[in-house]
Every structure is written in structure tokens, then in C-alpha cells.
Amino acid sequence: xxxxxxxxxxxxxxxxxxxxxxxxxxxxxxxxxxxxxxxxxxxxxxxxxxxxxxxxxxxxxxxxxxxxxxxxxxxxxxxxxxxxxxxxxxxxxxxxxxxxxxxxxxxxxxxxxxxxxxxxxxxxxxxxxxxxxxxxxxxxxxxxxxxxxxxxxxxxxxxxxxxxxxxxxxxxxxxxxxxxxxxxxxxxxxxxxxxxxxxxxxxxxxxxxxxxxxxxxxxxxxxxxxxxxxxxxxxxxxxxxxxxxxxxxxxxxxxxxxxxxxxxxxxxxxxxxxxxxxxxxxxxxxxxxxxxxxxxxxxxxxxxxxxxxxxxxxxxxxxxxxxxxxxxxxxxxxxxxxxxxxxxxxxxxxxxxxxxxxxxxxxxxxxxxxxxxxxxxxxxxxxxxxxxxxxxxxxxxxxxxxxxxxxxxxxxxxxxxxxxxxxxxxxxxxxxxxxxxxxxxxxxxxxxxxxxxxxxxxxxxxxxxxxxxxxxxxxxxxxxxxxxxxxxxxxxxxxxxxx
Amino acid sequence: xxxxxxxxxxxxxxxxxxxxxxxxxxxxxxxxxxxxxxxxxxxxxxxxxxxxxxxxxxxxxxxxxxxxxxxxxxxxxxxxxxxxxxxxxxxxxxxxxxxxxxxxxxxxxxxxxxxxxxxxxxxxxxxxxxxxxxxxxxxxxxxxxxxxxxxxxxxxxxxxxxxxxxxxxxxxxxxxxxxxxxxxxxxxxxxxxxxxxxxxxxxxxxxxxxxxxxxxxxxxxxxxxxxxxxxxxxxxxxxxxxxxxxxxxxxxxxxxxxxxxxxxxxxxxxxxxxxxxxxxxxxxxxxxxxxxxxxxxxxxxxxxxxxxxxxxxxxxxxxxxxxxxxxxxxxxxxxxxxxxxxxxxxxxxxxxxxxxxxxxxxxxxxxxxxx
Numbered sequence: 001x002x003x004x005x006x007x008x009x010x011x012x013x014x015x016x017x018x019x020x021x022x023x024x025x026x027x028x029x030x031x032x033x034x035x036x037x038x039x040x041x042x043x044x045x046x047x048x049x050x051x052x053x054x055x056x057x058x059x060x061x062x063x064x065x066x067x068x069x070x071x072x073x074x075x076x077x078x079x080x081x082x083x084x085x086x087x088x089x090x091x092x093x094x095x096x097x098x099x100x101x102x103x104x105x106x107x108x109x110x111x112x113x114x115x116x117x118x119x120x121x122x123x124x125x126x127x128x129x130x131x132x133x134x135x136x137x138x139x140x141x142x143x144x145x146x147x148x149x150x151x152x153x154x155x156x157x158x159x160x161x162x163x164x165x166x167x168x169x170x171x172x173x174x175x176x177x178x179x180x181x182x183x184x185x186x187x188x189x190x191x192x193x194x195x196x197x198x199x200x201x202x203x204x205x206x207x208x209x210x211x212x213x214x215x216x217x218x219x220x221x222x223x224x225x226x227x228x229x230x231x232x233x234x235x236x237x238x239x240x241x242x243x244x245x246x247x248x249x250x251x252x253x254x255x256x257x258x259x260x261x262x263x264x265x266x267x268x269x270x271x272x273x274x275x276x277x278x279x280x281x282x283x284x285x286x287x288x289x290x291x292x293x294x295x296x297x298x299x300x301x302x303x304x305x306x307x308x309x310x311x312x313x314x315x316x317x318x319x320x321x322x323x324x325x326x327x328x329x330x331x332x333x334x335x336x337x338x339x340x341x342x343x344x345x346x347x348x349x350x351x352x353x354x355x356x357x358x359x360x361x362x363x364x365x366x367x368x369x370x371x372x373x374x375x376x377x378x379x380x381x382x383x384x385x386x387x388x389x390x391x392x393x394x395x396x397x398x399x400x401x402x403x404x405x406x407x408x409x410x411x412x413x414x415x416x417x418x419x420x421x422x423x424x425x426x427x428x429x430x431x432x433x434x435x436x437x438x439x440x441x442x443x444x445x446x447x448x449x450x451x452x453x454x455x456x457x458x459x460x461x462x463x464x465x466x467x468x469x470x471x472x473x474x475x476x477x478x479x480x481x482x483x484x485x486x487x488x489x490x491x492x493x494x495x496x497x498x499x
Numbered sequence: 500x501x502x503x504x505x506x507x508x509x510x511x512x513x514x515x516x517x518x519x520x521x522x523x524x525x526x527x528x529x530x531x532x533x534x535x536x537x538x539x540x541x542x543x544x545x546x547x548x549x550x551x552x553x554x555x556x557x558x559x560x561x562x563x564x565x566x567x568x569x570x571x572x573x574x575x576x577x578x579x580x581x582x583x584x585x586x587x588x589x590x591x592x593x594x595x596x597x598x599x600x601x602x603x604x605x606x607x608x609x610x611x612x613x614x615x616x617x618x619x620x621x622x623x624x625x626x627x628x629x630x631x632x633x634x635x636x637x638x639x640x641x642x643x644x645x646x647x648x649x650x651x652x653x654x655x656x657x658x659x660x661x662x663x664x665x666x667x668x669x670x671x672x673x674x675x676x677x678x679x680x681x682x683x684x685x686x687x688x689x690x691x692x693x694x695x696x697x698x699x700x701x702x703x704x705x706x707x708x709x710x711x712x713x714x715x716x717x718x719x720x721x722x723x724x725x726x727x728x729x730x731x732x733x734x735x736x737x738x739x740x741x742x743x744x745x746x747x748x749x750x751x752x753x754x755x756x757x758x759x760x761x762x763x764x765x766x767x768x769x770x771x772x773x774x775x776x777x778x779x780x781x782x783x784x785x786x787x788x789x790x791x792x793x794x795x796x797x798x799x800x801x802x803x804x805x806x807x808x809x810x811x812x813x814x815x816x817x818x819x820x821x822x823x824x825x826x827x828x829x830x831x832x833x834x835x836x837x838x839x840x841x842x843x844x845x846x847x848x849x850x851x852x853x854x855x856x857x858x859x860x861x862x863x864x865x866x867x868x869x870x
Contacts, residue, residue: 028663054668054717074622074667075714162681164671462595487681488648488671492624498597 002046003036019063021335023071030071031078038083040168040195044158047193048166050077051490059193061100062128066338067458069189069493079193081130088114096199100130111202118205120145131188133197135454136393140268143247143380145203149184150387154198157183159191162487182481185393187453189493191485206274210282212313214294216263225292227352232288233265234346237377237399246281247380248272257371258360265289286313335411337418339404339425340455341442342395351428358424366416370407375400394472395449403455422459438465444472458494543611545584546840547574547866552586555859556611561842563858567612571602577868580633582606583659584613584868585640587628593620599628601642601653603661606870619661621651629685634693639710641687641695648682650697650708650715665713672702675726676747678777686732694718694761698729698743705729705743707761721763724748730779736787740807744779749794753807768808782823782832789850791832793820798834800851815843815852824867835864
């Protein structure tokens with residue numbers, strides 16, 4: 001039986017809190033109890049009790065949801081999957097399983113130690129598999145291997161039928177194939193409680209990777225230099241970066257706000273064979289920034305064994321098992337807001353100009369030192385068109401993925417931070433690259449490919465066409481799946497599939 | 500078996516036209532003329548239509564004078580308590596979120612006009628509410644959420660203002676009919692002791708709910724005929740008998756109800772009609788002696804003797820009301836059709852209906868409350 005933590009339990013105050021300190025926005029929106037599940041049977045029983053009581057369940061695996069999808073559940077029950085963190089096979093089943101509560105860090109470590117395998121993504125070790133993989137899941141080696149959802153061959157999921165009966169399903173391409181496809185890209189909290197992801201096979205863990213970090217202090221930054229950095233990065237991934245020999249390169253521009261002090265370009269690289277014997281591709285990429293003269297170079301923490309094999313550019317050799325584990329507090333008091341964009345082309349001059357404008361914008365009395373746009377490399381194996389039919393992740397032509405982020409702690413700064421990020425985003429996509437009907441958004445078209453559901457942004461539901469931003473042409477299919485497997489809309493949140 | 504009374508389409512059209520002409524004369528002289536404050540003895544009717552609520556004074560018991568029109572999004576159900584009008588907005592989104600809303604209006608005690616107090620959102624996913632009821636003590640409103648498959652409770656402040664959702668009862672369930680893929684709460688009412696009776700058209704369920712500390716708990720459940728789609732409910736004057744109109748199989752049924760313990764004890768009678776659809780409406784005479792019903796095929800009249808059984812009397816054919824309301828004095832039955840408010844006088848002795856008279860022309864009226 002699940003451990004039920006209610007309001008009179010001393011653990012409740014801690015367990016109820018969301019990672020993003022903004023949620024719940026009002027205490028009255030908060031949950032009334034947490035069901036800590038230890039097994040599939042626990043979860044099934046706990047979910048059935050919630051349904052029978054006429055309550056609403058919300059689900060938490062790692063708790064990283066950017067919006068209030070699990071935290072906003074007035075007087076409802078939070079099904080907490082964090083203790084269901086099995087990674088590996090089962091005595092009767094040789095396939096690999098990653099349970100919903102497993103963090104990516106645990107998944108990376110266990111898969112490496114048990115099998116010398118890895119998940120293709122993502123980048124934050126404390127993220128839980130439950131929501132991450134069903135939203136797509138990409139990261140350090142996704143350009144080489146595709147998204148994690150691309151590799152899923154089965155999903156164990158608890159659904160609630162029309163009569164309110166909870167049942168465990170194992171969906172695969174051959175069994176409940178529509179639900180299986182929907183679970184590969186729709187995002188969490190839509191159809192049921194995911195118990196396990198099943199993989200017939202997984203990619204090999206790289207033996208090693210090269211890591212490089214280039215720092216560009218804002219004190220030495222000019223708009224011309226900023227433009228060169230961003231244009232070099234975008235130009236590379238829009239063209240050369242789509243060649244298969246470069247797919248082992250994952251790079252990020254950390255375009256921090258001026259108040260943070262610096263802009264950083266980071267890269268992690270291995271060759272398709274999982275080694276770093278030849279660093280030609282990485283050298284080629286890093287050389288793009290030579291003219292911009294990174295004034296400082298530092299390895300990315302944590303690094304335990306800086307390698308000696310430096311080429312013409314500074315880089316650090318890191319064992320695979322030491323990457324990917326970011327850790328972090330589970331229930332932080334940090335407040336945050338995020339937005340996302342999938343880009344199909346390099347940045348335009350206008351876009352770079354607006355980046356510079358907003359990253360140097362100051363707001364009196366507001367600390368923007370923890371404000372950043374991360375520009376992630378994309379494409380490669382993630383753009384395999386054959387996956388369009390197998391998953392609902394429709395973004396298969398993107399070359400970069402942008403994540404707008406701003407963090408703060410004082411609730412009094414909510415409005416300022418939200419204003420900063422909203423105005424930046426809206427101005428950026430009120431442009432000739434977006435057709436008249438979709439101004440203010442990166443609507444799928446020649447230049448953009450919408451938004452990423454794992455970086456959910458509730459602001460977008462103000463646009464009636466928001467499902468197209470996140471699901472492209474697949475929303476009708478997802479609505480059919482929703483009707484079929486969750487006819488009573490038991491599982492819902494602000495951006496869940498609306499049947 | 501009902502019989503049409505002495506009325507035909509030609510007569511109806513004549514009456515309707517002359518009444519409408521009177522209304523038209525008023526409107527030609529401008530809004531100000533029709534907004535004249537009514538005499539203090541006037542009663543008022545509030546009619547929800549597609550995008551608005553119309554306010555009428557009822558002069559002399561049968562003349563409807565338009566007083567006001569206020570914007571309102573799909574006001575599908577209305578309820579009056581303590582000089583406040585509460586409105587369920589049958590919408591699928593409010594504030595960009597998938598949820599419906601409820602409005603509160605203050606009713607001017609002299610003019611009968613409405614002044615919006617506030618509009619409160621329902622819970623997430625509580626889309627397309629269908630009905631609402633205000634507690635006898637006026638401290639909360641319970642909403643039947645047809646689209647979202649739930650009941651929501653909202654508190655009411657001393658001044659009539661709606662508070663936030665304090666309780667959610669999420670329903671599951673389905674039935675064999677194609678319109679019963681999920682739970683669809685469609686009717687809600689309070690009994691005399693403050694329990695909540697409900698009908699769920701999607702799951703073929705009647706429920707008795709107990710409001711407590713702003714939340715709802717299930718006191719009793721009663722399954723009705725599978726596929727019948729219970730759509731509307733009324734209690735008799737003694738709260739001993741619950742009448743249920745089933746839209747999906749075209750029937751009416753009665754149940755013995757024990758208000759003391761809050762239980763639906765047993766089904767007593769089912770009568771079958773020839774028409775099925777998505778809507779079925781009822782209204783009971785204040786005396787408790789007559790029930791009026793419609794499944795969209797005219798109005799049926801049912802005499803209720805002491806044993807509570809339903810005995811058919813002659814009704815009214817040729818109209819398709821979506822809402823019925825008996826005035827509190829028991830003298831008239833009001834019916835909303837696709838484009839009109841019809842009034843039928845009720846015979847004081849037999850409680851049979853006179854021919855309908857069109858007293859107001861409206862676009863898509865859907866709800867009515869009379870003060």
C-alpha cells in the first residue's frame with residue numbers, strides 16, 4: 001500500500017512543495033495528500049482510491065515540471081513516483097526498464113554500470129524519467145542517437161476506463177499502439193500514470209567525451225562580437241552540424257543576461273564510435289569562435305580527471321559516468337519562468353539584435369543575473385523522418401532548440417521577471433518570419449518548428465492554436481487517444497490534451 | 500396519453516403576432532421607454548440566452564416588459580437567492596484555461612435590474628457546466644459540470660459575491676448510449692435539509708451528496724436504467740418523491756426519497772414516452788399536484804395523486820421547449836423555445852394548461868428564473 005502523507009503529517013509541508021517556488025500560485029490550489037508509491041501495485045491501489053473518492057490525481061516523478069501541472073490540484077492527491085526508481089531488467093524479462101521515478105542521473109549511472117549503455121538524453125540529472133521521456137527527452141548524445149522516446153519499445157501505464165476502473169496496460173507498437181505512440185512525445189499527465197519505460201535495446205555509452213567551455217565576459221562584449229558568437233553557432237548547426245560525422249557534438253550557448261557577467265559556449269563531443277581519438281570535428285567547431293577570443297576557458301563542473309590530450313583548443317576529457325549528474329535541490333524556493341523555441345534555420349540579424357537588446361536590458365531593482373537563453377544544438381539523429389509516424393514528436397527538422405529561462409527568489413519580483421521574458425519572446429516572434437495569424441509565437445513554418453512540451457509554457461494557451469505549437473499536425477490524433485484511454489479526463493492540467 | 504388542447508398553429512401565430520406587435524411598439528420608441536422602472540409590485544423574469552441575460556418585469560401577471568439586457572456567456576442555468584442571481588456559463592474556456600465559470604448579479608430590489616457582482620472560474624477541466632443550485636442558507640452554490648464530469652462547490656459571501664471553488668467531486672462513469680462515453684452531470688438541486696441531489700446523464704446515476712466544510716461527499720448513489728440518461732430532476736413539495744426525466748430513452752421515473760437520511764429508497768414508477776433526444780425538462784406545480792414535462796415534443800401534464808404516481812392529462816402539442824418554469828404563484832407555466840418565451844396559464848382547478856402565448860421574442864433562450 002502506498003504511503004499516504006496527509007496535512008497532519010510533519011512530512012507533508014516538504015513533500016507537497018513543487019520544485020518551482022511559484023507553485024502552487026495560491027495555497028488554496030495545493031494538494032491535500034501525497035501518495036508515495038513503492039510498486040506498481042501500490043500505484044494502482046492508490047490511484048483507484050483517488051478515483052473512488054472523487055478526487056483528482058496529479059503525478060510527480062522528478063518534480064521538474066516548469067508549470068503547475070502537478071502542484072495545482074485543490075484538495076487532490078499527488079501520486080509521487082519518486083521511490084519507484086528501478087533501472088535495469090527483471091528476472092523474467094531481459095528488456096531494459098527505466099521506472100518513472102528514476103532520475104536521469106540514476107538511469108545514466110545504472111545503465112552504464114549494468115550494461116555499458118545509456119539513454120540518449122537529457123541534460124539535467126535530477127529530472128525524473130516519468131515526465132521527461134514521454135515528452136521526448138533529448139540531451140548530450142541525442143544528436144548521435146535520437147531522442148530517448150525514439151528508443152522506447154513499451155510503456156507500462158495505469159489508465160482509468162470509462163467506469164472509473166484502474167488497469168495496468170503494457171502498450172507497444174502492437175498492443176494499444178495508438179496509446180504507445182502518444183506516450184512518445186505528448187508529455188506527462190495526459191493519459192495515465194506511467195510506471196515503466198521499456199527498451200528492447202539502448203545505445204552504447206560513449207567511452208569518453210571531450211568537454212569544452214569558452215567564456216565571453218560581458219565586460220568585453222560588444223554587439224558586433226555577440227553577433228559573431230551567436231551567428232557562428234547557429235550557422236554551424238544549420239549547415240555543417242547536420243553532417244553525420246558531427247552528430248556526436250552537442251553544444252550550448254549559454255546566453256546569460258549581462259548582469260550575470262558572461263556568455264558561455266559549451267561543447268561535449270565524442271565520435272560516432274564513442275571515442276575521442278579524433279577531435280577534428282570539435283576542433284573545427286571551436287575554431288569558429290577563435291576570432292571572438294574567449295578570454296577565459298574553464299572546464300565544466302564536475303570534472304575529476306582533466307585529460308592531458310589537448311589539441312589546439314582547450315578541452316577536457318571526462319569519463320562518461322561522470323557526466324550528466326547535475327543534482328540540485330528537490331523542492332527549491334527558487335522561482336522560475338521558461339519558454340522554448342525549435343529553430344529550423346540560423347538566427348537572423350534581427351533575432352540576434354533582439355537577443356542583445358533584451359540580454360542587456362535592465363530593470364531597476366530587479367536582479368536579472370540568473371536570466372539566460374540557452375541555445376542547444378539539435379538535429380542529427382533526432383531529425384530522422386521515419387520517427388514522425390512512430391512518435392508524436394513532430395519537430396524533426398530543427399537545428400537548434402532555445403530555452404528562455406529566468407530565476408529569482410523574491411515573489412515581489414514575479415511581475416518584473418515575467419515581463420522581461422514575455423516581452424522578449426513576443427517581440428522576437430513578431431517578425432517577418434512568422435505569418436500574420438501567428439505573430440508573437442514560433443509557429444511551425446519555414447523558420448520555426450513550434451515549442452517543446454517538456455519546456456512547457458502556460459502563456460502559450462492564450463493562443464487558440466497552442467496545440468499546433470507543441471504537437472504540429474498530431475493534435476487530433478492525440479485527442480482521439482485521450483478520448484479512448486481517458487474518457488473522463490481524469491488526468492488533466494492546464495496544457496493537457498483536451499478531447 | 501396526452502391530448503392537444505383547443506389550440507392550433509394558426510391561433511398560436513395570431514396570438515404571438517399581436518403580442519409581439521405590442522413588444523415591437525415599445526421597442527420602436529427606444530430603449531429608454533422599455534427601461535422605465537416598473538411598479539413596486541412587479542415581478543421579474545430573468546432569461547438566459549446565447550450571449551446575454553434579458554430582464555423582464557411581469558406586469559399584471561402576464562405582460563412581459565423588457566427592462567434590461569446584460570452580456571453573459573451562454574447562461575445555461577439561473578438561480579435566485581437573497582436578491583442575487585447566480586448564473587452558470589456553459590463555456591469550455593475561461594481565462595485561457597479549460598474551465599467554465601459562474602456569475603453573481605445583484606438584483607435591484609425595486610427595479611429588478613442586474614448589476615454584475617463578480618464572475619468566478621470553475622475548477623480546471625470543469626468545462627460546459629449545465630446546472631447550478633444555491634444552498635438553502637445561501638452560503639454556497641453547487642454546479643453540475645456536464646462537460647468536465649464533476650461537481651464544483653463555490654462559497655458565497657455575505658454580500659452575494661462568489662468565492663473560489665472550495666470543493667470538487669470528480670465523477671467517472673459511462674453508459675451504453677453513444678452520448679454516454681463519460682460522466683455528464685446534468686442536474687443539481689438541494690433538498691429541504693441542504694443535501695444535494697444530482698443526475699448524471701452520462702453514467703445513468705442519481706446521487707445524494709452532502710456538502711460539508713465546502714466539500715461534497717457522496718451520501719448515496721442510485722443506478723438508473725442503463726442508457727436512459729437522467730437529465731433533469733425535481734422533488735415534490737414534501738421532498739418525499741424525486742421525479743427524473745430521462746432524455747436518452749424518453750422516459751420519466753419517480754423514486755421514493757427519504758430526506759431525513761438522504762437516501763433514494765426505490766424506484767416507484769416509470770412512464771415511457773415516444774421521443775428521445777438530448778434534452779428533457781420538467782417543472783412541478785407549487786402545490787405538488789401536477790408535473791409538467793417535455794422531451795422536446797410538446798408539453799406533457801401529469802397529475803400526481805397522494806400515492807405519487809404519474810397520471811397523464813391532456814398536454815400541449817406543437818412546441819419544443821428546452822426549459823420549463825412554473826411561476827411561484829402557480830398561475831402560469833413559462834416555456835423557452837428556440838426563439839421565444841411562451842406563457843401558458845394554468846387552470847386553478849385542473850392545473851391544465853391554456854394555449855401558449857408568445858410573450859417575448861428571443862434568440863436561443865436557454866434558462867429562466869422568476870422572482
